[in-house]
Amino acid sequence: MKEINSLVVVGAQWGDEGKGKVIDYLAAGADTVTRFQGGNNAGHTVVYGANIFKLHHVPSGILNPGTLCLLGNGMVVNPLVLVRELEELEKRSIDTSNLFISEKAHLILTYHQALDEENEKRLGNDKIGTTGRGIGPAYADKALRRGLRAAEMVDFELFSRRLAEILPLQNLILREVYGHSGFNLEEMLDLYRPAFERLAPMVSDTGLLLARDLNSGKKVLFEGAQGALLDIDHGTYPYVTSSSTVSAAAASGTGIGMAGIRRALGVLKAYTTRVGEGPFPTEEREEAGDFLRERGNEFGTTTGRPRRCGWFDAVIARYAARINGLTGLAVTKLDVLSGLETVNLATSYRCGGSLIDELPGNLDQLVHCEPVYEVFPGWDEDISRATQKSDLPGAAISYLNALEEAVGVKVELISVGPDRAQTIVTQPSTLNSWIG
Numbered sequence: 001m002k003e004i005n006s007l008v009v010v011g012a013q014w015g016d017e018g019k020g021k022v023i024d025y026l027a028a029g030a031d032t033v034t035r036f037q038g039g040n041n042a043g044h045t046v047v048y049g050a051n052i053f054k055l056h057h058v059p060s061g062i063l064n065p066g067t068l069c070l071l072g073n074g075m076v077v078n079p080l081v082l083v084r085e086l087e088e089l090e091k092r093s094i095d096t097s098n099l100f101i102s103e104k105a106h107l108i109l110t111y112h113q114a115l116d117e118e119n120e121k122r123l124g125n126d127k128i129g130t131t132g133r134g135i136g137p138a139y140a141d142k143a144l145r146r147g148l149r150a151a152e153m154v155d156f157e158l159f160s161r162r163l164a165e166i167l168p169l170q171n172l173i174l175r176e177v178y179g180h181s182g183f184n185l186e187e188m189l190d191l192y193r194p195a196f197e198r199l200a201p202m203v204s205d206t207g208l209l210l211a212r213d214l215n216s217g218k219k220v221l222f223e224g225a226q227g228a229l230l231d232i233d234h235g236t237y238p239y240v241t242s243s244s245t246v247s248a249a250a251a252s253g254t255g256i257g258m259a260g261i262r263r264a265l266g267v268l269k270a271y272t273t274r275v276g277e278g279p280f281p282t283e284e285r286e287e288a289g290d291f292l293r294e295r296g297n298e299f300g301t302t303t304g305r306p307r308r309c310g311w312f313d314a315v316i317a318r319y320a321a322r323i324n325g326l327t328g329l330a331v332t333k334l335d336v337l338s339g340l341e342t343v344n345l346a347t348s349y350r351c352g353g354s355l356i357d358e359l360p361g362n363l364d365q366l367v368h369c370e371p372v373y374e375v376f377p378g379w380d381e382d383i384s385r386a387t388q389k390s391d392l393p394g395a396a397i398s399y400l401n402a403l404e405e406a407v408g409v410k411v412e413l414i415s416v417g418p419d420r421a422q423t424i425v426t427q428p429s430t431l432n433s434w435i436g
């Protein structure tokens, strides 16, 4: 067996950190890119030149010709949306013949999306603020052992039989609990037949494909979706997504075992954003928040919702580093901070009269936590053309160094714009083996 050459890239805040950009950049040196959790709640943006791609299921490695792209068993897949995503890519001459779907990935079907929307409506002011893509109900059915899986896309008879078994219960819940009209079996079969014909040839034993690549020394990237604070166990529950978003999930979500995981790169914005409801200690609801939203174009890739914005929070970043075992940081959107007189960085919280520097175990306490800021001088220069760290203004370097120290993990990559080219790898770096 050759040396294992793998890197997990995860979000270390509340999602939308720029994982798509970082994966696309690193994919130039990768043989395989695999998604291991989540579904089309993810919206990963890749930009090069005038090309902008918004990916929801498909790994951000797809734009790199020849890279094997896998949708792992830990994912939930909406077949109708995936077909549209593939058509969109093919229309733009992107080759999708290297994409495979784990036979064990669970399907998001029409009733999951309806249940997600109805549940949110019922919660009213207490809603989670989900993406409305049916993610929670699909993972719930998986845990309840009544989900339908990608393998069933290959055997339409089996899918029809299983859907006929499960649909009456789903309709009962939709009708009796939510007053929804429910779904008709024949109509559903007609809806899914063409999509399954398109996707069936892609269904495969992706765990085996991945193990072969890993064991032959190929370079394997794992693409996380969402972020550490949206993790079902470790995030700000219940304001979280329904999957495990941390690096360790790359093992169970692809079936390669823990020996296949070598390093974990945490992606963080140089500030913080969040979409949906839930606690966010460094949120800025006024001027500074508006500045970040406008300059950072902080509107959701999947739902178009304005993102809540605030300062960088080293308390949550340290927590993310711990629960992910981060070996490096990728700091994105540093360019967005240009033009601020001062830049704040939260190093601890004041919580019920005491000062704490670790995220409280009981995350309900977060709503009572006030950030304690260290304030840094800002910079006016446009940094979007910087190609090495030393090109950055002194104030930006001091801010980054303070961020690195506060998180306790080395910054290995700095992003100064959405384009592939606007990326700096700090030297020396373990990422060199990926890019060179």
Ligand code: GDP
Residues within 6 Å of the ligand: 011, 015, 016, 017, 018, 019, 020, 021, 042, 043, 044, 045, 046, 047, 296, 301, 332, 333, 334, 335, 336, 415, 416, 417, 418, 419
């Ligand atoms: P993901 O979900 O983590 O992949 O992130 P999203 O794609 O949802 O959101 C990140 C947004 O920021 C996208 O619109 C990216 O094109 C953009 N972006 C990524 N890195 C940078 C950067 O360094 N500077 C700027 N200005 N935009 C960036």
Ligand code: IMO
Residues within 6 Å of the ligand: 011, 014, 015, 016, 017, 041, 042, 043, 044, 128, 129, 130, 131, 132, 133, 134, 135, 136, 224, 225, 226, 227, 230, 239, 240, 241, 242, 275, 276, 277, 301
């Ligand atoms: P990427 O991969 C940001 C948030 C939703 C909501 C909560 C639950 O682009 O970073 P869900 O639909 O998953 O049940 O919603 O999680 N959320 C995201 N926020 N980026 C994402 O993905 C997200 N995926 C889910 O806004 O608060």
Ligand code: MG
Residues within 6 Å of the ligand: 015, 016, 017, 042, 043, 044, 045, 301, 302
């Ligand atoms: Mg996103």
